[in-house]
Amino acid sequence: MLKHLSGLLAVSALFVGAMALPPISGTAQAQFVPYQGPYRQTPPPPPHPPNERIPPHARTMQWVPGQWKWVGNGYQWVPGHLVRVQAHRPPPYSPRG
Template sequence: MLKHLSGILAVSALFAGTMAIAPMSGTAHAQFVPYSGPYRQPPPPPHTLPETIPPHRGDLHWVPGYWRWSGNGYQWQPGHLSRKPSLRHA
């Protein structure tokens, strides 16, 4: 049994020594891969479903839906009513 154990220890030591020497014998190569995340992609086309424009007064206008960037992808923002900007001059 002692011969068997010493054989395993010898093979383990040889393997460990080979693993320790291998990185020193070669040159490490780093590869630069630019990030091609979702921010490089254009937003998807607008939704094909028509938006229902609710009835509104004269001081409101309809802002159609659009794709909004949410940090890791685009999210559809539905259309909404908004107040018209005032055109007062000073």
């Protein structure tokens, strides 16, 4: 019985030791693959000259100035426009407790 138990203990120790070792044949190798797509290393164009004429508008409207927008492979100027101003409403107050 003792011989059987010592054999079982030896096999168990061998199994646990083998499980603790990392698999040698299946290790992952990290590879660096540089990006080969289109890339422009140019800064955005300078600000558009401030020659946009702001049209007369009501107090409920606000002027948003023009800006450069990236389109495909270059910048395109988007002119300014008017947007409706959202009315500010304070959050509802409810006492706690």
